[in-house]
Amino acid sequence: MKVSLRFFFLLFFTLISNHFTPINAIFSEQSNIMLPTHQYHTQKLTHLHFFYHDILEGNSPTVIQIIDPSNTSSGGFGTTFMMDNLLTKGPDLKSTKVGRAQGLFGLASLHDRGMVMLINFVFSEGNYEGSTLSLVGRNPVQDTVREMPIVGGTGVFRFAKGYAIAKSLWDISTSEHFVVEYNITVSCS
Numbered sequence: 001m002k003v004s005l006r007f008f009f010l011l012f013f014t015l016i017s018n019h020f021t022p023i024n025a026i027f028s029e030q031s032n033i034m035l036p037t038h039q040y041h042t043q044k045l046t047h048l049h050f051f052y053h054d055i056l057e058g059n060s061p062t063v064i065q066i067i068d069p070s071n072t073s074s075g076g077f078g079t080t081f082m083m084d085n086l087l088t089k090g091p092d093l094k095s096t097k098v099g100r101a102q103g104l105f106g107l108a109s110l111h112d113r114g115m116v117m118l119i120n121f122v123f124s125e126g127n128y129e130g131s132t133l134s135l136v137g138r139n140p141v142q143d144t145v146r147e148m149p150i151v152g153g154t155g156v157f158r159f160a161k162g163y164a165i166a167k168s169l170w171d172i173s174t175s176e177h178f179v180v181e182y183n184i185t186v187s188c189s
Contacts, residue, residue, distance in 0.1 A: 054178040080106035131155025162186030
């Protein structure tokens with residue numbers, strides 16, 4: 001069975017690769033890909049800065065565990081959570097609300113505290129009201145600062161792509177309330 005699956009995948013990728021034209025790309029020292037664009041095409045860059053609040057305990061938690069593989073000895077691997085976290089302008093929970101972070105995350109690494117994140121940032125204020133950004137990627141939560149991809153959006157962020165820099169604010173976070181500062185840069189057509 002394994003041999004036939006390998007043969008199938010090899011044949012499939014060989015057939016697919018023969019039907020696509022390679023894209024000419026220039027790789028910089030940081031491994032960024034720069035693709036040529038049409039001379040009349042412009043990209044709009046937007047920078048967003050806000051704070052994300054995980055409320056883990058109390059009367060109204062915004063994060064709940066939905067999968068608990070406690071019968072394994074894998075250090076929590078597979079543990080999964082659902083969230084509906086408040087986004088604010090400032091680091092204080094009582095700061096002006098700008099939206100919600102809705103999605104899920106789970107422990108996806110057997111070797112460290114790497115999580116898979118699937119988040120929709122749903123904006124409820126100002127020019128971005130009713131628009132969303134989608135983040136899907138690996139989050140090594142043991143690192144204070146980490147980068148994750150923005151893979152799409154809706155509303156004013158339709159066709160968005162970019163990146164999010166998340167910074168854990170250890171000095172103001174508690175076991176009940178975890179605060180993360182987000183700086184997001186996206187480009188839209």
